[in-house]
Structure formats: structure tokens, C-alpha cells
Amino acid sequence: MTMRTQILAGFTLLLGTCGLALAGGNESGQSAPLDTASVRFEQNATDGDVEVVFEVNGGDEGLAKLTVVSPDGRTVVDFTAPVASTLGIRSFQFESPEPKDVAGLKAAYPEGTYTFAGVNITGDKLHGESTLSHKLPGTVSFLRPGAGATGVSTGSLEIAWTAVENVAAYVIEIEQDELDVKIKAQLPKTATAFAVPSGFLLPGTEYELSIGTVTDDGNISIVETTFTTAK
Numbered sequence: 001m002t003m004r005t006q007i008l009a010g011f012t013l014l015l016g017t018c019g020l021a022l023a024g025g026n027e028s029g030q031s032a033p034l035d036t037a038s039v040r041f042e043q044n045a046t047d048g049d050v051e052v053v054f055e056v057n058g059g060d061e062g063l064a065k066l067t068v069v070s071p072d073g074r075t076v077v078d079f080t081a082p083v084a085s086t087l088g089i090r091s092f093q094f095e096s097p098e099p100k101d102v103a104g105l106k107a108a109y110p111e112g113t114y115t116f117a118g119v120n121i122t123g124d125k126l127h128g129e130s131t132l133s134h135k136l137p138g139t140v141s142f143l144r145p146g147a148g149a150t151g152v153s154t155g156s157l158e159i160a161w162t163a164v165e166n167v168a169a170y171v172i173e174i175e176q177d178e179l180d181v182k183i184k185a186q187l188p189k190t191a192t193a194f195a196v197p198s199g200f201l202l203p204g205t206e207y208e209l210s211i212g213t214v215t216d217d218g219n220i221s222i223v224e225t226t227f228t229t230a231k
Contacts, residue, residue: 030125031117031125031126031127032124032125032126032127033126033127033128034056034057034058034059034116034118034126034127034128035057035058035059036055036056036057036091036128037055037056037116037127037128037129037130038054038055038056038130038218039052039053039054039055039068039109039114039130039131039132040052040053040132040217040218040219040220041109041132041133041134041135041136041219041220042219042220042221042222043136043219043220043221043222044098044222044224045139045221045222045223046222046223046224046225047098047224048100049098049099049100050098050099050100050102050105051095051096051097051098051105052095052096052105052108052109052132053093053094053095053096054068054076054077054092054093054094054095054114055092055093055094056068056091056092056093056094056116056118056128057090057091057092058088058089058090058091058118058120058126059090059120059126060090061088061090061120061121061122061124062081062086062087062088062089062090062120062121063079063081063088063089063090063092063118063119063120063121063126064080064081064084064088064119064120064121065079065080065081065118065119066078066079066089066092066116066117066118067079067116067117067118068094068114068115068116068117069114069115069117070109070110070112070114071110071111071112071113071114071132072110072112076109076114077094079092081121084121087121088120088121096108096109106134109132110132111131111132111133111134112131112132113129113130113131113132114129114130114131114132115127115128115129116128116129116130131217133215133217133219135215135219136215136219136220136221137164137166137167137213137214137215137219137220137221138164138165138166138167138213138221139164139213139221139222139223140161140162140163140164140170140211140213140223141161141162141223142161142209142211142223142225143160143161143162144158144159144160145157145159145209145227146227147225148225148226148227149227149228150227150228150230151228151229151230152201152227152228152229152230153229153230154201154202154203154229154230155198156195156198157195157196157201158193158194158195158196159172159174159193159194159195159196159209159211160192160193161192161193161211162192163192164213166215167189167213167214167215168189168214168215168216169186169187169188169189169213169214170186170187170188170189170191170211170212170213170214171184171185171186171187171211171212171214171220171222172184172185172187172194172209172210172211172212173185173208173209173210173211173212174196174200174207174208174209175207175208175210176205176206176207176208177208179202179205181200183196183197183200186214201229202229203229203230203231204228204229204230204231205228205229206226206227206228207226207227207228207229208224208225208226209224209225209226209227210222210223210224210225211223
């Protein structure tokens with residue numbers, strides 16, 4: 001919903017036509033930094049799709065208003081809490097659709113600095129900036145177990161992959177949806193292996209495995225496969 005009115009009266013801020021009243025707040029009008037304000041580019045190299053992800057954290061107080069403006073001046077996020085009784089929202093993760101049209105997504109979310117502006121439930125103003133790059137890191141190759149491997153031992157399994165240059169970290173995830181279990185870990189750029197905790201894997205079970213490479217600016221390239229444990 002587009003904000004139509006914004007009336008400042010004393011310490012009270014009225015947001016939109018929804019009747020949200022915020023008392024107190026930052027009398028000087030100065031703005032404090034958001035705890036988190038980031039934007040990144042993600043690629044699932046296995047599926048061939050990409051997405052843009054925004055993450056915002058307003059600190060201890062919930063945000064009543066949040067906008068994110070792109071480098072070309074367009075508002076790409078516009079959130080308003082409907083009523084004060086909701087206490088606002090403290091933490092956000094916004095994800096774009098995941099088209100295979102990479103050029104189209106890049107045009108919709110151009111490189112450059114994205115500006116974040118918020119007002120928390122007590123009326124304090126918050127701000128942040130994050131620079132989006134379209135540059136994606138290279139992807140790993142699965143060494144152990146191999147892609148689609150079967151008969152994998154459930155004991156002392158160490159996942160291994162090829163090293164990739166110019167990355168800041170690796171993210172590994174092992175998941176089994178039917179059992180509702182998952183392991184996710186972020187590892188340093190020097191890592192090329194991860195020991196699966198003893199007792200996590202069950203015999204005769206298929207698991208999904210993904211490994212992501214992460215750049216200094218947070219962009220991620222992910223590859224996925226499955227492996228099946230021995231009965």
C-alpha cells in the first residue's frame with residue numbers, strides 16, 4: 001500500500017491512511033544505523049536460476065515503516081505495519097522471484113548502492129546502505145561423495161569438494177525433508193571438507209546436499225546434488 005500522508009506533530013508520527021500512531025522517538029530527526037541492511041545476488045547453478053535477497057534488522061524495536069530505494073531511484077521495498085498493536089516487525093528477508101532470465105533480473109535490480117530507511121515503533125528513524133554487485137563466484141565440484149552417489153557409508157562421512165579461488169567462505173547444507181532434519185554450516189575459505197556429525201545419517205536414505213561459495217560482498221553461487229546411504 002502506498003503511503004499517502006505523513007504528518008509530523010510534536011512527537012507523534014502518523015503513517016499512511018491506516019492510522020498507525022508512533023509516540024516518542026528521535027526528537028532531533030537524526031537517523032541511527034540499522035543493525036542489518038544488506039542486499040546480495042544469489043545463483044543456483046544447478047537449476048540455472050538467480051534471485052536478489054534483501055535482509056534487514058531494526059534492532060530491539062519493531063519497524064513500523066521500511067523502504068528500500070534502488071540506485072536508479074525506484075522504491076523496491078515499501079512496508080508499513082498496519083496498526084501499532086502489532087509492535088512492528090524487527091527482522092525481514094525479502095527475496096525476488098527466481099527467473100532463469102538473468103539479464104532481466106539484473107535490469108530489475110541494477111548494480112549500485114541501495115538505500116534503506118526505516119522508522120521503528122517508538123518513532124526513531126533508522127537508515128542503512130548496501131552495494132549490490134552482479135558478480136558471482138565460481139562453483140565447487142563434489143568430490144566425496146560424488147554427485148548422485150549411492151551406497152554411502154553412514155559412519156564417519158566427510159563431505160569434500162574442490163577449492164574455488166577468490167571466495168570469502170563456503171556454505172554447506174545437508175537436508176532430508178521427510179525426516180525434517182537439516183545441517184547447515186558456514187566454513188572459512190580455506191575449508192574443502194566437512195565432517196558430518198555422527199548419528200545424523202540413517203541407512204538407506206536419500207539426502208540433498210548443497211554447497212555454496214560466498215564472495216566478500218555476500219553474493220552466493222550454489223550447486224546441489226543428492227546422495228543415498230547404504231542399507
